[in-house]
Structure formats: C-alpha cells, structure tokens
Amino acid sequence: MAYPSSVDAFYHFLTIEKNASPLTIDQYIQDIQQFHDFLNKEQIHEVSDVHHTNIRVFLTELYQMNLSRRSVSRKISSLRSYFNFMEREELISYNPFQYVTMPKVNHKIPEFFYEDELVKLFESEDLTTPLGQRNQALLELLYATGIRVSELIKLNSADIDFTVNTILVHGKGNKERYVPFGSFAQHALETYLKDGREQLSRQNEDYIDDVFLNHRGQPLTDRGVRYILNQMLKRASLTSSIHPHKLRHTFATHLLNEGADMRTVQELLGHESLSSTQVYTHVTKDYLQKVYNNAHPRS
The missing domain is CATH 1.10.443.10 (Intergrase catalytic core)
Incomplete structure (x- = not known):
C-alpha cells in the first residue's frame, strides 16, 4: 500500500511549500494516519479505491467516539487537503472528500475584558x-x-x-x-x-x-x-x-x-x-x- 510514501510527500509539501507550523503539521499527519488505520481495518488497500460510502462510515465512527463537531471538522479539512494534494500529484483521479459537508460548529463568543x-x-x-x-x-x-x-x-x-x-x-x-x-x-x-x-x-x-x-x-x-x-x-x-x-x-x-x-x-x-x-x-x-x-x- 502506497500510504507511507504519499504521507511523506504531503509532509514535505506542508513543510516546504506551505511553511506550516510543526503543530499544524503534526495535527494533519495524526488525522491522516487515523484515516489510514480505518482503511486498513476496512481492507481498502489503494487510495484510489476510497469512495463516499467509506467516508460516511469513517465519519460515523468519529461521532461514535463522542468527538466534538470542531474536531470532526478539522479532520475532514485535513483529509480534504491531503486528497487535494494527491489529486494534484496525479496519485488519484478525484478527491472523494471534495463534496463532504463540514459539520456546523457552534462558535462561542470569545471572552473579553470590559x-x-x-x-x-x-x-x-x-x-x-x-x-x-x-x-x-x-x-x-x-x-x-x-x-x-x-x-x-x-x-x-x-x-x-x-x-x-x-x-x-x-x-x-x-x-x-x-x-x-x-x-x-x-x-x-x-x-x-x-x-x-x-x-x-x-x-x-x-x-x-x-x-x-x-x-x-x-x-x-x-x-x-x-x-x-x-x-x-x-x-x-x-x-x-x-x-x-x-x-x-x-x-x-x-x-x-x-x-x-x-x-x-x-x-x-x-x-x-x-x-x-x-x-x-x-x-x-x-x-x-x-x-x-x-x-x-x-x-
């Protein structure tokens, strides 16, 4: 399975082209690794075989873990960026995360001093x-x-x-x-x-x-x-x-x-x-x- 090489390439993309912070990169890689673990469990061995139905099952599992909407949103964003990168590099023909809707996040009004x-x-x-x-x-x-x-x-x-x-x-x-x-x-x-x-x-x-x-x-x-x-x-x-x-x-x-x-x-x-x-x-x-x-x- 070509996951390690694609993740490694994405890591260099974030580091060199995007100049992302180490913390941001770590979050991206953790989210992507979690999705790879899910694909292994589902016996999906090629990135190009990922479809919307697989993503729906993955999202269901995330919600069953009682993750917040904000956390789920971040994971979707990470994976969408990852698949966008692979599409750009012609490792896949389309991004299955392109039309995945982000869960609505309730934005709290920030606390401030009077x-x-x-x-x-x-x-x-x-x-x-x-x-x-x-x-x-x-x-x-x-x-x-x-x-x-x-x-x-x-x-x-x-x-x-x-x-x-x-x-x-x-x-x-x-x-x-x-x-x-x-x-x-x-x-x-x-x-x-x-x-x-x-x-x-x-x-x-x-x-x-x-x-x-x-x-x-x-x-x-x-x-x-x-x-x-x-x-x-x-x-x-x-x-x-x-x-x-x-x-x-x-x-x-x-x-x-x-x-x-x-x-x-x-x-x-x-x-x-x-x-x-x-x-x-x-x-x-x-x-x-x-x-x-x-x-x-x-x-």
Missing part, C-alpha cells in the same frame, strides 16, 4: 519592583498588540523599535509581521527595560536577549505568563477568569467596537483567513447603547 476590568488589572502592580515592572509591561503589551503568548515569549530587544513604536512579531509558520503599540505600552516597556529587566538579568550569569525574564533571569515561558496573569487577576480582586488569549480577544473586540475595519484587525492579529477574525464581530452592550444614543432621534 474597560473597567482592565483599569483594575493595570492598577494591580507595584511598579517599584522589578517583577511589578515586568508584569505591567507584559500586560500592557499583550493588550496593546493582541499578540499570542507564544509570540510574546519570543520577543528580543532587537524586535522593539521605539522610534516608531512597533514590534516585529514572529508568528505561526515562521511568518513575521509588524504591530504598533501605544504610549502606555511604550512607557511600561521603557521603564521595565531600563530598570526591572536590568535587575532581573543580574540573577543569571549567561547573556539572555529575551525581553521577558523570570525571577531567576531566565526567559519567561508560556506557563510563566499564565501564572503571572492569574496572580495579577487575584491582586485586582476580579472574579472573572484570565488567560493570554482573553487579552487578544479584548484587543480585537475593542478595536472593532471603536470602528477599526476587519482587514486591519486581521493583519494585526496575524490571521491568514478573514473568517478567523470574523468571530470578533460581536458587540458589547456599551457599544450598542452608544450607537443607539448617537443615532436614534429620540434616544
């Missing part, structure tokens, strides 16, 4: 300490730019340009983009870099160029960022939850509510597809009230 909650967060730190300065800079930058936590912990000093207040973000799939930040983030970053970071860096004999350091002077990790944000939430006495992506959601929600266009927000977030950004088109009650008061003749 402005009064953010004020409490921004006032929760002791800015006379190195860790307080670091935490403030971290929070200001996440909210100012909407970057992912994985992008935040990759930042080094050369990525920050204070002359035009932008950062160079190293995003998914080794893609880079420039994102601006405002005066509050600028002040917090400059204070931290000139004072707090200098003190933290002395805790480590090795030279570290990462912007955000832990109390031992080592690069901050994804887990470390989450811990810091949770501690800030407790100090601010807020009852809501917090995670780095919630600040990303807040960034996008506030921009769109204040009139930013979708394409600009897409670019700032580093989304490949506009559909990924459209999840933020919900509006807050405050925004609805503001529009109503401004627009209705008898408001």
Whole structure:
C-alpha cells in the first residue's frame, strides 16, 4: 500500500511549500494516519479505491467516539487537503472528500475584558519592583498588540523599535509581521527595560536577549505568563477568569467596537483567513447603547 510514501510527500509539501507550523503539521499527519488505520481495518488497500460510502462510515465512527463537531471538522479539512494534494500529484483521479459537508460548529463568543476590568488589572502592580515592572509591561503589551503568548515569549530587544513604536512579531509558520503599540505600552516597556529587566538579568550569569525574564533571569515561558496573569487577576480582586488569549480577544473586540475595519484587525492579529477574525464581530452592550444614543432621534 502506497500510504507511507504519499504521507511523506504531503509532509514535505506542508513543510516546504506551505511553511506550516510543526503543530499544524503534526495535527494533519495524526488525522491522516487515523484515516489510514480505518482503511486498513476496512481492507481498502489503494487510495484510489476510497469512495463516499467509506467516508460516511469513517465519519460515523468519529461521532461514535463522542468527538466534538470542531474536531470532526478539522479532520475532514485535513483529509480534504491531503486528497487535494494527491489529486494534484496525479496519485488519484478525484478527491472523494471534495463534496463532504463540514459539520456546523457552534462558535462561542470569545471572552473579553470590559474597560473597567482592565483599569483594575493595570492598577494591580507595584511598579517599584522589578517583577511589578515586568508584569505591567507584559500586560500592557499583550493588550496593546493582541499578540499570542507564544509570540510574546519570543520577543528580543532587537524586535522593539521605539522610534516608531512597533514590534516585529514572529508568528505561526515562521511568518513575521509588524504591530504598533501605544504610549502606555511604550512607557511600561521603557521603564521595565531600563530598570526591572536590568535587575532581573543580574540573577543569571549567561547573556539572555529575551525581553521577558523570570525571577531567576531566565526567559519567561508560556506557563510563566499564565501564572503571572492569574496572580495579577487575584491582586485586582476580579472574579472573572484570565488567560493570554482573553487579552487578544479584548484587543480585537475593542478595536472593532471603536470602528477599526476587519482587514486591519486581521493583519494585526496575524490571521491568514478573514473568517478567523470574523468571530470578533460581536458587540458589547456599551457599544450598542452608544450607537443607539448617537443615532436614534429620540434616544
């Protein structure tokens, strides 16, 4: 059976032509391997022998595993891309996944902070300490730019340009983009870099160029960022939850509510597809009230 060679070729396609991230590639390969295991069980030994009836049986098995609609949707998308690739390479004559319908996914409205909650967060730190300065800079930058936590912990000093207040973000799939930040983030970053970071860096004999350091002077990790944000939430006495992506959601929600266009927000977030950004088109009650008061003749 020619599955291993076709999977290997698809792997190189994702890596070299698509420049996909390692995590994305792993998900693709896992989904494809699961389908290959299913075909083995069904004694289907050639890729060209796969038909719609086989796919329906496969989907039935997925639902019997109590997988979410989102997970099933992702697997269909992976397999459709895989079969598209094989059709392009003339390994098969048609893609049996071409007309497979994707299960409808219930999109939850992303959680975000209201402005009064953010004020409490921004006032929760002791800015006379190195860790307080670091935490403030971290929070200001996440909210100012909407970057992912994985992008935040990759930042080094050369990525920050204070002359035009932008950062160079190293995003998914080794893609880079420039994102601006405002005066509050600028002040917090400059204070931290000139004072707090200098003190933290002395805790480590090795030279570290990462912007955000832990109390031992080592690069901050994804887990470390989450811990810091949770501690800030407790100090601010807020009852809501917090995670780095919630600040990303807040960034996008506030921009769109204040009139930013979708394409600009897409670019700032580093989304490949506009559909990924459209999840933020919900509006807050405050925004609805503001529009109503401004627009209705008898408001």
